[in-house]
Structures are given as structure tokens and as C-alpha cells.
Amino acid sequence: MKFSITRSVLLNVLNDVSHGLSSKTPMPVLTGIKIDAFLDSLTFTTSNREISVQVKLDKSSDFEIEEEGKCVVPGKYFIEIAKKIEEEKINFVLFEENTVKITTEKTDFTLVALDKDAFPVISFETIGDPIIVKSDMLKKTIKQTNFAAGVSEARVILTGVCFEINEDVLSVIATDSYRLAKKEIRLDKEYPHTKINVPNKALEELEKILSDKSEDVFIYLISNKALIIYKDIAFITRLIEGNYPDTSALFPRDQLTVLKLKKNDLVATVDRASLFTNMDSSNVIKVVIKSNKSVQIASNNNEIGKVVEEIIPLKEPEINNFQTAFSAKYFIEALKSFESSVVEIKFTGEIKPFVITGEDDESLIQLILPVRIF
Amino acid sequence: MKFSITRSVLLNVLNDVSHGLSSKTPMPVLTGIKIDAFLDSLTFTTSNREISVQVKLDKSSDFEIEEEGKCVVPGKYFIEIAKKIEEEKINFVLFEENTVKITTEKTDFTLVALDKDAFPVISFETIGDPIIVKSDMLKKTIKQTNFAAGVSEARVILTGVCFEINEDVLSVIATDSYRLAKKEIRLDKEYPHTKINVPNKALEELEKILSDKSEDVFIYLISNKALIIYKDIAFITRLIEGNYPDTSALFPRDQLTVLKLKKNDLVATVDRASLFTNMDSSNVIKVVIKSNKSVQIASNNNEIGKVVEEIIPLKEPEINNFQTAFSAKYFIEALKSFESSVVEIKFTGEIKPFVITGEDDESLIQLILPVRIF
Numbered sequence: 231m232k233f234s235i236t237r238s239v240l241l242n243v244l245n246d247v248s249h250g251l252s253s254k255t256p257m258p259v260l261t262g263i264k265i266d267a268f269l270d271s272l273t274f275t276t277s278n279r280e281i282s283v284q285v286k287l288d289k290s291s292d293f294e295i296e297e298e299g300k301c302v303v304p305g306k307y308f309i310e311i312a313k314k315i316e317e318e319k320i321n322f323v324l325f326e327e328n329t330v331k332i333t334t335e336k337t338d339f340t341l342v343a344l345d346k347d348a349f350p351v352i353s354f355e356t357i358g359d360p361i362i363v364k365s366d367m368l369k370k371t372i373k374q375t376n377f378a379a380g381v382s383e384a385r386v387i388l389t390g391v392c393f394e395i396n397e398d399v400l401s402v403i404a405t406d407s408y409r410l411a412k413k414e415i416r417l418d419k420e421y422p423h424t425k426i427n428v429p430n431k432a433l434e435e436l437e438k439i440l441s442d443k444s445e446d447v448f449i450y451l452i453s454n455k456a457l458i459i460y461k462d463i464a465f466i467t468r469l470i471e472g473n474y475p476d477t478s479a480l481f482p483r484d485q486l487t488v489l490k491l492k493k494n495d496l497v498a499t500v501d502r503a504s505l506f507t508n509m510d511s512s513n514v515i516k517v518v519i520k521s522n523k524s525v526q527i528a529s530n531n532n533e534i535g536k537v538v539e540e541i542i543p544l545k546e547p548e549i550n551n552f553q554t555a556f557s558a559k560y561f562i563e564a565l566k567s568f569e570s571s572v573v574e575i576k577f578t579g580e581i582k583p584f585v586i587t588g589e590d591d592e593s594l595i596q597l598i599l600p601v602r603i604f
Numbered sequence: 605m606k607f608s609i610t611r612s613v614l615l616n617v618l619n620d621v622s623h624g625l626s627s628k629t630p631m632p633v634l635t636g637i638k639i640d641a642f643l644d645s646l647t648f649t650t651s652n653r654e655i656s657v658q659v660k661l662d663k664s665s666d667f668e669i670e671e672e673g674k675c676v677v678p679g680k681y682f683i684e685i686a687k688k689i690e691e692e693k694i695n696f697v698l699f700e701e702n703t704v705k706i707t708t709e710k711t712d713f714t715l716v717a718l719d720k721d722a723f724p725v726i727s728f729e730t731i732g733d734p735i736i737v738k739s740d741m742l743k744k745t746i747k748q749t750n751f752a753a754g755v756s757e758a759r760v761i762l763t764g765v766c767f768e769i770n771e772d773v774l775s776v777i778a779t780d781s782y783r784l785a786k787k788e789i790r791l792d793k794e795y796p797h798t799k800i801n802v803p804n805k806a807l808e809e810l811e812k813i814l815s816d817k818s819e820d821v822f823i824y825l826i827s828n829k830a831l832i833i834y835k836d837i838a839f840i841t842r843l844i845e846g847n848y849p850d851t852s853a854l855f856p857r858d859q860l861t862v863l864k865l866k867k868n869d870l871v872a873t874v875d876r877a878s879l880f881t882n883m884d885s886s887n888v889i890k891v892v893i894k895s896n897k898s899v900q901i902a903s904n905n906n907e908i909g910k911v912v913e914e915i916i917p918l919k920e921p922e923i924n925n926f927q928t929a930f931s932a933k934y935f936i937e938a939l940k941s942f943e944s945s946v947v948e949i950k951f952t953g954e955i956k957p958f959v960i961t962g963e964d965d966e967s968l969i970q971l972i973l974p975v976r977i978f
Contacts, residue, residue: 307880307908314876330909337876341909502688502711506681534681535704535715 231299231324233267237315239292243274243285244309246463249435250276250283251305259348262302265322267295275352276305281432282352282466283439302344303330311339354464356457360448361395362418365460368447369440371402371413372433374567374594379430380406390427390470397421403477404430409560410477410597411567427474428456432467439463480597481585482578487552489517489525489575490544493588496573497565499527499539504558506531513559514601519552529558544572554580555603564596605673605698607641611689613666617648617659618683620837623809624650624657625679633722636676639696641669649726650679655806656726656840657813676718677704685713728838730831734822735769736792739834742821743814745776745787746807748941748968753804754780764801764844771795777851778804783934784851784971785941801848802830806841813837854971855959856952861926863891863899863949864918867962870947871939873901873913878932880905887933888975893926903932918946928954929977938970 244263252260255278264275271288272295287293301324312320317334324330324343332339372391380388391404397420402413440447440460448459451469458465500515507513507529515529523546530536554577565573570588577584586596618637626634629652638649645662646669661667675698686694691708698704698717706713746765754762765778772794776787814821814834822833825843832839874889881887881903889903897920904910928951939947944962951958960970 304908310879311876314872314879316872336873337911337913339879339909339911342907498688498690499710502685505684505688505713533716534678535713537711537713539711 231265231267231301232297232322233272233293233295234319234321235272235293237312237318237320239287240312240320243287244312246285246439247274247276247283248305248309249439250278250281250465252278255279257348259302259344259346260350261305262344262349263305263308264300264302264346264349266300267298269295269298275349277350277352279350280429280468281435282354283435284352284354284464285462286464287462299324300346301330302346302349303341304344307341308332311341352466354457354466356448356450356459357452358450360450360459361400361421361424363400363415363447363449365440365445365447366442367415367444369437369442371415372437372440374413375402375404375411376430376433376437377404377563377567378406378409378411378596379404382406387427387470387472387474389431390429390474391433392474393424393426393428395421395424403474405475405477408557408599409564410480411564412477412595412597414593424451425474426451426456427470427472428467429470436465436467439465480583481595482576482582485576485578487519487548487577489547489577491541491573491575492544493565493568493571493573496541497562499541500558500562500565503527503529503537503539504562505529505537506534507558512601513557514555514603515558515561516553516555516603519547519550521550523547523550552577552580554584554600556584556598556600560598564598567596568594605639605641605675606671606696607646607667607669608693608695609646609667611686611692611694613661614686614694617661618686620659620813621648621650621657622679622683623813624652624655624839626652629653631722633676633718633720634724635679636718636723637679637682638674638676638720638723640674641672643669643672649723651724651726653724654803654842655809656728657809658726658728658838659836660838661836673698674720675704676720676723677715678718681715682706685715726840728831728840730822730824730833731826732824734824734833735774735795735798737774737789737821737823739814739819739821740816741789741818743811743816745789746811746814748787749776749778749785750804750807750811751778751937751941752780752783752785752970753778756780761801761844761846761848763805764803764848765807766848767798767800767802769795769798777848779849779851782931782973783938784854785938786851786969786971788967798825799848800825800830801844801846802841803844810839810841813839854957855969856950856956859950859952861893861922861951863921863951865915865947865949866918867939867942867945867947870915871936873915874932874936874939877901877903877911877913878936879903879911880908881932886975887931888929888977889932889935890927890929890977893921893924895924897921897924926951926954928958928974930958930972930974934972938972941970942968 266273272293273286275284321333328343330341330343376391394401398417400415404411450457454469503515518526525541528538564586568588568591570590572589574587581600583597583599640647646667647660649658695707702717704715704717750765768775772791774789778785824831828843877889892900899915902912938960942962942965944964946963948961955974957971957973
């Protein structure tokens with residue numbers, strides 16, 4: 231096995247496949263990057279069992295194969311080498327079974343390779359018709375929803391993000407049962423009804439691979455896996471089995487009052503108001519509509535102190551003598567997901583879930599469940 | 605106690621006194637900032653027993669005292685409040701014994717104060733004649749030497765940095781016994797012979813307080829302490845007692861060969877060459893002058909692999925068939941302390957200490973002890 235490759239091309243490839251690398255694993259070979267050199271293409275593959283990533287290069291200007299072959303190189307060190315090299319041309323040779331030589335004009339690196347036969351066999355072949363989404367839309371949708379997914383392994387089903395297609399609408403929902411994020415995007419055409427639950431850990435990695443450009447992402451559902459093809463990258467994640475809960479009943483139909491506010495001012499106020507509570511796990515702030523309809527955001531920590539700040543909504547609230555309490559962290563994360571500069575908070579009751587919407591983000595809804603503190 | 609203060613002034617003060625705050629301490633009051641309001645001045649004091657810092661404001665344009673008094677506020681929270689406030693005017697009132705109200709136009713913060721009577725009494729009064737050093741020179745000197753100080757409590761004396769004055773020359777020396785940094789600066793006038801050992805932890809904080817400007821720093825030595833006056837800041841550190849070792853015999857008098865190299869190229873080479881060894885604690889690289897007088901930097905880790913890189917000195921070495929091995933970390937730290945773009949490495953033997961000097965930094969010498977690996 232012998233090839234040469236342009237450093238900038240290799241760096242991009244390694245950046246993409248690094249998202250599938252294992253750091254801690256009982257299978258040492260999964261800390262490696264598998265390289266397959268064919269006469270006309272070069273593939274790089276990583277897998278951590280949950281996610282597998284493969285990049286296939288077939289533009290011959292970026293590399294030159296002198297001899298076919300395959301090997302698995304230690305991922306962390308190979309990436310460090312590529313980063314620290316200054317020259318544009320990198321030569322790669324496999325000596326005997328387990329010694330890799332990476333050389334440039336100035337430097338000779340010798341690396342002990344991992345056992346290539348221990349690397350799992352992973353098929354990246356597409357089957358059936360793909361769902362097509364734009365890269366920028368998918369990236370934004372993941373960021374606007376996936377922070378609300380659960381982290382507790384006690385309810386594995388909520389550690390995923392639910393993608394459901396009805397006709398030409400894709401709904402994406404994440405919830406940890408205390409808050410919920412929902413986003414709808416319109417697809418290029420109608421698709422058969424589909425509902426899958428994608429592990430959030432896989433989405434966190436996929437989001438980093440996707441660009442902000444409007445490029446096609448092809449999603450193939452193959453038994454209990456999703457295979458995502460994006461440019462020269464193939465990304466596989468397992469799907470979470472079981473019924474994702476129906477959350478439609480959570481959204482309140484009526485409302486008591488709406489607070490319309492400038493988003494950035496509100497985030498700064500909540501940030502100040504939660505100063506003394508973000509150390510304890512509850513991190514609870516109160517929103518109070520006083521008898522004179524002025525609105526306060528406040529918090530209290532017996533040992534440290536308390537904070538009270540008045541906020542001026544863009545229009546006067548419809549009700550007075552109302553108060554509700556909830557997690558400042560959840561509230562700030564929900565607020566930051568909106569692109570709008572103005573948000574609306576719709577309260578339906580002191581201990582009923584409330585929703586946040588953005589003036590210019592009609593397709594995004596954030597829902598938070600209050601906590602009982604009085 | 606009641607005063608108002610300009611936010612930007614308060615932020616600067618808090619930034620300076622924060623260097624004396626305790627984070628973990630058996631004396632909770634030391635996590636606080638003591639504030640003393642007099643009719644014409646306002647002082648802020650912190651102490652962690654090793655270091656004490658006081659800032660005294662007496663320009664009345666920056667603050668307005670309505671009522672004298674004193675209190676100790678929780679440092680971390682007071683600093684967070686000052687950072688998160690947006691308005692320029694901050695009002696500060698002490699209610700009863702232990703409740704502080706910090707208010708702005710929009711926000712009311714209530715803080716539980718700490719017990720002011722538990723705060724240690726610290727004198728910041730100057731006694732005797734000071735040594736005068738320029739702020740920028742002192743800051744640079746600390747950064748060029750203090751990384752070489754020891755960290756092991758087994759040899760407490762080496763955890764300090766030695767400042768010695770002979771006539772009008774200040775020599776600053778730090779060593780952990782495996783490497784040594786020495787810098788000399790010329791003072792404004794002659795002083796009596798002085799030799800003190802300043803805890804490196806104190807210097808790390810002092811360095812952050814000093815600016816890059818050429819402003820006077822006044823150093824008073826009072827029994828076993830140093831009191832440093834710089835602008836409106838008074839900084840006290842205890843000194844380490846005992847005889848700092850005489851290191852003059854360590855510097856080699858003869859030399860076998862000199863390697864003259866471009867500093868940045870050398871740092872990049874060592875960074876690459878040490879790629880596989882910076883995981884193990886030894887972090888050893890080899891410098892080899894081959895029989896043909898070419899120079900290689902190399903390292904080796906049996907489990908991961910090895911790296912060999914040739915470097916081209918600015919002039920040919922005087923000897924051949926030479927090799928020495930030493931810590932890549934120590935070497936890079938020493939190299940980075942130089943402002944020169946060209947450095948000279950003077951070897952005197954394969955296991956004898958070697959020195960590094962910079963073409964434009966005559967007053968700075970770095971010394972490193974090789975390790976025996978063959």
C-alpha cells in the first residue's frame with residue numbers, strides 16, 4: 231500500500247471521519263481510521279458502533295495511488311501528524327503488516343498500525359429511495375431542537391430526536407419531559423409517512439459535518455439504521471427502537487396572556503436574575519405579573535441572596551396577579567434557539583406548560599413545564 | 605454604609621483584587637472582598653493568606669460616598685454582578701449587619717454579607733526605601749523565568765523565584781533543578797545587596813496585574829514580606845525563607861559546539877518530533893549531530909511510533925557524532941521565552957547542562973539538564 235495525498239484534502243477528510251472515532255472503547259481498533267487504497271479511489275472509515283463515517287475520494291488530482299492496500303492507523307496520532315505537517319504533499323506507505331511510514335520532505339513519521347482484520351465490516355451501500363433535505367436547513371433544525379432531548383439512560387427513547395414525515399412536512403421533536411422543542415420544515419416533495427428516532431449523540435456529530443450551504447443531504451432508512459449521504463461523506467447511525475411518545479396533547483389550546491418581548495433584552499435579564507441560582511440544580515426563576523401589570527423576573531437563594539428585575543413587555547399583559555416559576559437554563563436555551571429578535575411567551579396557567587414562539591420563526595415552538603415552588 | 609460607583613471603575617478594581625481571592629479556604633470570609641467606605645476614599649481588599657491585594661480609590665469623580673462603613677461581600681457573586689450589569693451607575697447600601705443591596709436603574713440585587721470582624725487585619729503601610737522597577741520590565745522578566753520554578757512541595761525553596769540585587773543589577777533566577785532560567789535587568793540606581801525568594805504563585809498573580817507600560821513599581825521589603833505598590837494597587841506576598849541555592853557553578857564555562865537556529869522553525873520541529881512522546885511523562889527528544897554534520901531531532905515511543913526530522917542550522921556545527929536527549933516540554937518553554945528570532949544552543953557534553961541564548965536577548969539565559977537514555 232502506497233499513496234500520496236494533498237495535505238489540505240487529507241485534513242478535511244480527517245475532520246469529517248474524526249466524528250466517528252472512539253476515544254474510550256473495549257475495541258482498540260475503533261480508535262483507528264481504516265484506509266483503503268484502490269487504483270482509482272481512496273476511502274477513510276471510522277466507527278464507534280453507534281456512528282460510522284466514511285469519506286471516499288475519487289478525484290485523482292487530490293491523491294496518487296502507487297500500490298493498492300488497506301490498513302488501520304491510530305486516529306488521534308494520524309490527525310495530529312496531518313495538523314503539524316507544514317508541507318503540502320504527504321507520502322503514505324505501509325511496510326510489512328503493521329508499520330506505516332508517513333513522510334514529507336522534512337519529516338519521517340513511523341506509526342504502529344492497528345490490526346486491520348479486527349475492524350468491523352460496515353456497508354455504506356444505499357438501498358431504496360432517499361429523503362432529501364438541504365444541509366443548511368437540517369443543520370439549523372438540529373441546533374434548534376436537539377438541546378431539549380433527554381440525557382437520562384432511564385428513558386432511552388427520549389435521548390433521541392424524533393423525525394416524522396407527513397406528506398411534504400418534516401416535524402422534528404425533542405423532549406426530556408420537562409421541556410420540548412418542535413420544528414417543522416417543508417420538503418421538496420411528498421414522501422410516504424415515516425417516523426424515526428435518531429440518537430442525539432449522532433445528531434451532535436452530524437450537525438458538525440453539515441455545512442451552512444444549501445446542499446442536498448440524502449437520507450436512506452435501511453432496517454434499524456439511517457445512512458446519510460452528504461457530498462463525499464457517508465454517515466451511518468443506528469436508530470432508537472420503540473414508540474416515540476405522542477406529544478401533540480402537550481401544546482395548550484387556550485391562553486391566559488401573552489408577553490411579547492425583545493429576545494436579547496430578555497436573555498440578559500434572565501442571565502442576571504438567575505445569577506444566584508445557577509449553582510443549585512433547580513436553577514429556578516420566577517416571572518411575576520403584579521397587580522399593576524408590571525412584569526418582574528426574580529430569583530432567590532437563601533444562602534447567597536436574591537435578584538429582582540423589571541421587564542417592559544412590548545404591549546401590556548392582559549392579566550395581573552400571576553406568577554409562574556421554571557428553569558432559567560431551559561428558558562435561556564429555548565430563547566436562544568430563535569432567530570427572531572422578538573419572542574412571544576404564551577402562559578395558560580401558573581403550573582401549566584407555556585410555549586415560546588418567535589415573530590419570524592413560525593415553524594419553531596419551544597415548550598417549558600413550570601415547577602411548583604409556592 | 606452607602607455609596608455609588610461607576611461600573612467601569614468598579615470592574616477594574618474587582619479585576620485587580622480578584623487576584624487575592626481565596627477559592628477553597630477553611631476561612632469563608634477570605635472568599636469575600638472587604639469594602640471600606642471613608643468620606644474621601646473607598647478601599648477594596650482581598651487576602652488568601654499567601655497574597656493580599658488592596659485597591660484604594662480617592663478620585664471622587666469615580667464614586668460618591670453618602671455614608672461611611674465597612675462590610676465583606678462574597679467575591680465571586682459581587683464580580684459576576686458587576687460584569688452582568690449594563691448601566692454605568694451602581695448603588696451600594698449595607699442594611700443592618702449582613703445584607704447588602706446593589707441596585708441599578710433596572711435591577712435589585714440583595715446579597716448576604718460575610719462576617720466583617722472575621723476578616724484579617726492587614727497593614728499595607730510602606731516602611732523604608734523602595735526598589736523601583738518598571739512595570740513592563742518586571743512583567744516580562746516574570747514571564748521569561750517563572751515557568752522554570754519548581755512545583756514540588758518537597759523542595760519548597762525552589763517553588764519560589766529568586767530576586768537578587770548587586771549594585772544596579774537585578775538578577776532573577778528560577779529553577780526546578782532540571783532546568784534554570786536567568787534574567788538580568790539594570791535598575792535606575794544602585795541599591796544595597798538584597799536577595800529574596802518570592803513564591804511563584806504570587807508572581808503569577810502579580811504578572812497579571814502589571815501592565816505592558818513603562819510605569820513605576822515600588823517594592824518594599826518589610827520583615828518576611830514584600831509590599832508592592834503599583835498605581836492604586838497594593839500587593840503583599842510573603843517571602844520564602846531559607847537560602848536559595850547558589851546556581852552560578854551550573855553554567856558551563858567551555859563548549860563543544862553551538863547550534864544557531866531560527867527559533868520558530870525549531871519550535872515547530874520540536875513540536876512535531878515530540879508528537880508521540882508528549883503523552884508519557886518523560887517527553888524526551890534527541891538531538892543528533894551525525895557523522896556528516898547533519899542535525900536531526902528525533903523521538904521514539906515503542907507503542908506508538910517514532911519521528912525523525914532534519915534541521916538545518918544557520919552554520920555548520922563544529923563537531924559530529926554527538927547526541928543528547930532532554931525534555932521537549934522544557935526545551936519548548938525555554939525557546940518561547942526569547943524575543944529573538946534566532947537562538948543559539950551551546951552544548952558542552954552529552955549529559956552536561958546546555959544553555960540557550962537569544963541573539964537579541966543578551967540578558968536572558970535558559971539552561972537545561974539532559975537525561976540519560978542510552
